[in-house]
Amino acid sequence: MAQEGKDSNGGCSKGVGGAVFVLVVLVxxxxxxxxxxxxxxxxxxxxxxxxxxxxxxWEQSRLADEERARVQQANEAAAAQREREEKxxxxxxxxxxxxxxxxxxxxxxxxxxxxQVVASEAARTGWLGDVDFTADLKGIxxxxxxxxxxxxxxxxxxxxxxPTADDRKILAEAKTTAADLERAAVERVDLIGKCATEAxxxxxxxxxxxxxxxxxxxxxxLHAKLSSMLYxxxxxxxxxxxxxxxxxxMARVQAYREIKNQIQLARGEG
Numbered sequence: 001m002a003q004e005g006k007d008s009n010g011g012c013s014k015g016v017g018g019a020v021f022v023l024v025v026l027v028x029x030x031x032x033x034x035x036x037x038x039x040x041x042x043x044x045x046x047x048x049x050x051x052x053x054x055x056x057x058w059e060q061s062r063l064a065d066e067e068r069a070r071v072q073q074a075n076e077a078a079a080a081q082r083e084r085e086e087k088x089x090x091x092x093x094x095x096x097x098x099x100x101x102x103x104x105x106x107x108x109x110x111x112x113x114x115x116q117v118v119a120s121e122a123a124r125t126g127w128l129g130d131v132d133f134t135a136d137l138k139g140i141x142x143x144x145x146x147x148x149x150x151x152x153x154x155x156x157x158x159x160x161x162x163p164t165a166d167d168r169k170i171l172a173e174a175k176t177t178a179a180d181l182e183r184a185a186v187e188r189v190d191l192i193g194k195c196a197t198e199a200x201x202x203x204x205x206x207x208x209x210x211x212x213x214x215x216x217x218x219x220x221x222l223h224a225k226l227s228s229m230l231y232x233x234x235x236x237x238x239x240x241x242x243x244x245x246x247x248x249x250m251a252r253v254q255a256y257r258e259i260k261n262q263i264q265l266a267r268g269e270g
Contacts, residue, residue, distance in 0.1 A: 113196035122202035143185035
């Protein structure tokens with residue numbers, strides 16, 4: 001049995017050896033040009049694979065760079081927005097502390113009205129003349145600031161114990177002066193608001209004028225078109241009976257009836 005196993009292993013070895021020998025012979029029989037072609041194909045395939053891998057890596061790197069740039073840009077925009085909002089909040093708080101909350105609101109209202117006036121068509125086309133409200137806004141803020149400061153100091157004086165006649169006199173003067181300053185500033189704010197209202201009304205008037213002009217132009221065009229059509233119809237000769245197929249058919253029908261009637265009369269006489 002051991003001998004049979006050895007013979008079997010020997011036979012397998014001989015078979016494998018024979019197959020290898022045949023393969024070597026077949027490879028040796030392949031012409032050299034074919035080997036060159038196979039080598040070139042293999043080299044091209046390798047180069048293509050390397051190029052594909054490099055291109056894929058470059059594309060991934062580019063996408064990653066773009067994503068990082070996008071995130072950085074978004075973060076910078078968000079930071080700038082937060083900075084603007086914080087700056088606006090600080091400015092609003094400073095203005096409230098300097099002018100008082102009510103007067104600060106009036107200043108914001110005046111600034112919004114100024115923006116409306118400047119952006120209006122009436123201002124852009126020169127109907128309103130000079131629309132620089134810098135001096136007006138400065139005067140308003142200055143008056144509100146002085147009035148608020150007077151009231152603040154007056155409140156501190158009023159809080160002292162045992163007020164004197166001089167205290168009451170100067171407090172009354174301070175309150176009167178503050179009220180006069182505030183009233184003048186409020187009137188100026190209201191006037192700027194009226195300017196914004198009038199600018200809006202002028203814009204509406206200008207739009208209405210343009211629409212009326214377009215309507216008048218369309219009306220003139222349609223009038224001319226209708227006049228031309230009517231002139232053409234009046235100039236054309238009237239249609240005769242021969243021109244009408246319906247009239248011709250009805251005439252033939254009438255003639256047929258007349259002929260038929262004559263035939264029937266002739267039969268009756270016969």
